[in-house]
Amino acid sequence: MIIDNPVLKGFHPDPSMIRVGDTYYIATSTFEWFPGVRVHSSRDMVHWQYVTSILNSERMVNLRGDPSSGGVWAPDLSYSDGRFWLVFSDIKTVTGTFKDGTNYLTSAERIEGPWTDPVPINYVGFDASLFHDDDGRKYLIQQTWDHREYHHHFDGITLTEFDTSTMRLLPETSRTIWRGTDVRLSEGPHLYKINGWYYLFAAEGGTTFSHQETVSRSRTLQAGSFETMPGDEPFLSNFDTPRSYLQKQGHGSLVDTPTGEWYYASLCARPWHRPQESVVDPRGWCTLGRETSIQKVEWDEDGWPHIQGGHGGSRYVEAPRDAPVSSQEHEEGHQHDDFESDTLGPDWCTLRVPFNGKMGSVGAGSLRLRGQGSLHNLFDLSLVARRWQAFDFDAQVRMDFEPRSYQAMAGLTNYYSDANFSWIFVTWDERRSTRVIEVAQSDGNRYVSYLKDEAIPVPAGAHVWFKTKVRTSSYSYQYSFDGRHWATVPVILDAAVLSDDHVYKQIDGYFTGGFVGLAAVDYSGYGSLATFSSFDYRELKEKP
Structure with a gap:
């Protein structure tokens, strides 16, 4: 069997992969989207199934008011002492000199839970992970942040012993074990002990096209004892492979198979570019966000790891030889939801808080959203959305909505963040x-209504169907009053506006990906109700 990268498509970054018995698990970052920390499982690294979201209530994580691209960063999943352990950061400030947040720890006997109430452990820096040494001791490894404008913000990888009897760190044991390379911006550290060596894997260079993974090692855990892998090449990177199908690879985790093969799961991205643009500068636009890829690892005679085939990695990778033969086919990208269940399915997400009665209700054939704040709102927002997982797809929904004010709006949205989104919606023309x-778009908080006086009247008593057609570099909106005959709104929107790379040019916070979803707004405070039914998301086959 062959691993076809990315294995988790569309906004599944910072993978933390482990093996328990014959099953592999990957936990990925979710940032401001709820529920937090998605977990997938596989027995062959080829076919991955969604298992659970660990942070599934406000008791587990409070993201209310977190900025876009803040929230849950870099979850670290591990297994020791018959328990699963999860360390994650909740980041409250993304831009500026400070990176306010808290690192938490939770654990469970089963991956499905129940998980213990998260314990705050510190905030020396983000991207913390838990290392279980073979002598029974445990350590927190983390990037250390320096807010001082006259210092570099990266201040080393710090190791601090963790006492499981008190569930507290022992700060007097803290020490800096590695200062990074000249690339700097080190983050996402993971520590492993293999054949008497402690190996430290860390990402460097920022999560852009210069992203890379670096390896260092030591015989001890003493301060400053780690030496970086010799040579000028990183362990994993695409900074010098601009034509590769996969880009931005780095920030991930190492795992072995039962028969001793090794693999590395990392974030990656797949850019597209316009014909008039250089392939190299810019390399393109990653509208699907950062995804998860898996590369095979080989070890040289000096005990250093290398990506099979070179540090740029490959789209197609040999699966583990001991993987069970599977007849499972890759599922076509399709989601149809008639909203019969009284809970939302696992493809759906909300922003910062779980779906609740203040947003609306679901079941008996419809999703009912009560209008709250605008799509710029970080606190009270009625938006239910799912990831873009293909460059080309159609999504449509039927909606019933009777606004009585231009302050009430409801419809279908393509959404990246509170600053970058567009939507087609019904409102009232007084x-x-x-x-x-x-149809309107926000690009870096610059909100533009496209139709204005040419807004399309809705016949009295008519139902409305909305559709979006996303075609790699651009997308459009359609509407119908009978669900069969469609009219296209004469507005072609730039898909790049919903990419990390575009937002990076506007603000230092660009870590998620495109979503398509359903939204209701009524900033008058009267809570106009929109009823959605028969949602359909269908991917088109990827072009060669």
Whole structure:
């Protein structure tokens, strides 16, 4: 069997992969999206199934008010002493000199839970992980942040012993074990003990096209004892492979198979570029966000790890030889939801808080969203969305909505963040005393309504269907009043606006990916109700 990268498509970054028995698990970052920390499992590294989301209640994590691209960063999943352990950061400030947040620890006997209430452990820096040494001692490894504007923000990889009897760190044991390379911006550290060596894997260079993974090692855990892998090449990177299918690889975790093969799971991205743009500068736009890829690892005679085939990695990778033969086919990208269940399915996400009665209700054939704040709102927002997982897809929904004010709006949105989104929606035109359809976009908080006086009237008593057609570099919106005959709104939108790379040019916070979803807004405070039914998301086959 062959691993076809990425194995987790669309906004599944910072993978923490472990093996328990014959089963592999990957936990990925979710940032401001709820529920937090998605977990997938596999027995062959080829076919991955969603298992659970660990932070599935406000008791487990409080993201209310967290900025876009803040929230849950870099979860570290491990297994020791008959328990699963999870360390994660909740980041409250993304831009500026400070990176306020807290590192938490939770554990469970089963991956499905129940998980213990998260314990705050410190905030020396983000991207913390838990190392279980073979003598029974445990250590927290983390990037250390320096806010001082006259110092470099990266201040080394710190190791601190953790006492499981008190569930507290022992700060008097803290020491800096590695200062990084000249690339700097080190983050995402993971520590492993293999054949008497402590190996430290860490990402460097920032999570852009210059991203890379570096390896160092030591015989001890003493301060400053780690030496970086010799040579100029990183362990994993695409900074010098601009034409590779996969880009931005780095920040991940190492795992072995039962028969002694080794693999590395890392974040990656797949950019597209316009014909008039250089492939190299810029390399393109990653509208699917950062995804998860897996590369095979080989060890040289000096005990250093290397990516099979070179540090740029490959799209297609040989699966473990001991993997069970599977007849399972790759599922076509399709989601249809008639909203019969009284809970949302695992593809759906909300922002910062779980779906609740303040947002609306679901079941008996419809999703009912009560209008709250605008799509810029970081606190009270009625938005239910799912990841973009293909460059080309169609999504559509039927909606019933009777606004009585231009401050009430509901419809279908393509969303990246509170600053970057677009949507097609029904609202009220007081001049014509009728419902109308409008299309609007926010690009870096610059909000533009496209139809204005040409907003499309909705016939009295008519239902409305909305559709979006995403075609790699651009997308459009359609509407229908019978679900069969569609009209296209004459507005073509730039998909790059919903990419990490575009947002990076506007603000230092660009870590998620495109979503398509359903939203209701009523900033008047009267809570107008929108009813959605028969949602359909269907991917088109990827072009060669």
